Amino acid sequence: METSAWAEVSAAVAASPYPVRVLPADPVPAETCLARLEITTRSWLGAVVAYSGGLLVDHGWLRVLGCGSTGLPDVLAGADPASGELVVGHDVLGGQFVWARARPGTPPTVHYFAPDDLDWQDLEQGYADWLHAMLAGSLTRFYDTLRWPGWEAEVAALSPDQGLSTLPPPWTAEGKDLATVSRKAVPLPQLISFNHEMARQLGPAGQP
Numbered sequence: 001m002e003t004s005a006w007a008e009v010s011a012a013v014a015a016s017p018y019p020v021r022v023l024p025a026d027p028v029p030a031e032t033c034l035a036r037l038e039i040t041t042r043s044w045l046g047a048v049v050a051y052s053g054g055l056l057v058d059h060g061w062l063r064v065l066g067c068g069s070t071g072l073p074d075v076l077a078g079a080d081p082a083s084g085e086l087v088v089g090h091d092v093l094g095g096q097f098v099w100a101r102a103r104p105g106t107p108p109t110v111h112y113f114a115p116d117d118l119d120w121q122d123l124e125q126g127y128a129d130w131l132h133a134m135l136a137g138s139l140t141r142f143y144d145t146l147r148w149p150g151w152e153a154e155v156a157a158l159s160p161d162q163g164l165s166t167l168p169p170p171w172t173a174e175g176k177d178l179a180t181v182s183r184k185a186v187p188l189p190q191l192i193s194f195n196h197e198m199a200r201q202l203g204p205a206g207q208p
Helices: 006-015 027-037 044-051 127-142 151-156 188-202
Strands: 020-023 054-057 062-065 086-091 096-100 109-113 120-122 162-167 182-187
Touching: 006 044, 006 127, 027 044, 044 127, 054 127, 062 127, 109 188, 162 188, 182 188
Parallel strands: none
Antiparallel strands: 020 054, 054 062, 062 086, 086 096, 096 109, 109 120, 162 182
């Protein structure tokens, strides 16, 4: 009998210093995702896909993709079959986490597209290590410069398909302090698309 990693994921969620909302899973799309990805619930990714519509971490600042839920796409939505890239999470500012190979023949790692510099960074962690670290407390350090007083209530008020657009944007010198900028709720796909378009216009850092 297959041993699921969901017990490990659930334990990490329960021990997290952050509020974590586990969105309910729909078995039909969950099975479709697992089959298309050719993974099982023995992996953390497979367990998240099979047993959750997604995870809303730290008042919804980080949205980890599962089999999909109201307002949150499934993990296949951003998949690129040609390269094997898989979008596994978003953040409220339109940043993206992508599971991809840095070079052919290397194990996949999680890469981050940052909204404050429009660049890709290889986090050099596999999916399970990345998610465990985020749930265990590294989320705070990771976003230390991108938060402002009272962000918790502002972010929690958003739906899973919304992000925060800031003006001036965080990649400008004037927009670095998010406590002083104008912030507005916008559709998250629109915000992500805008960030990538700006990266192309201002000098793309390339794909992960």
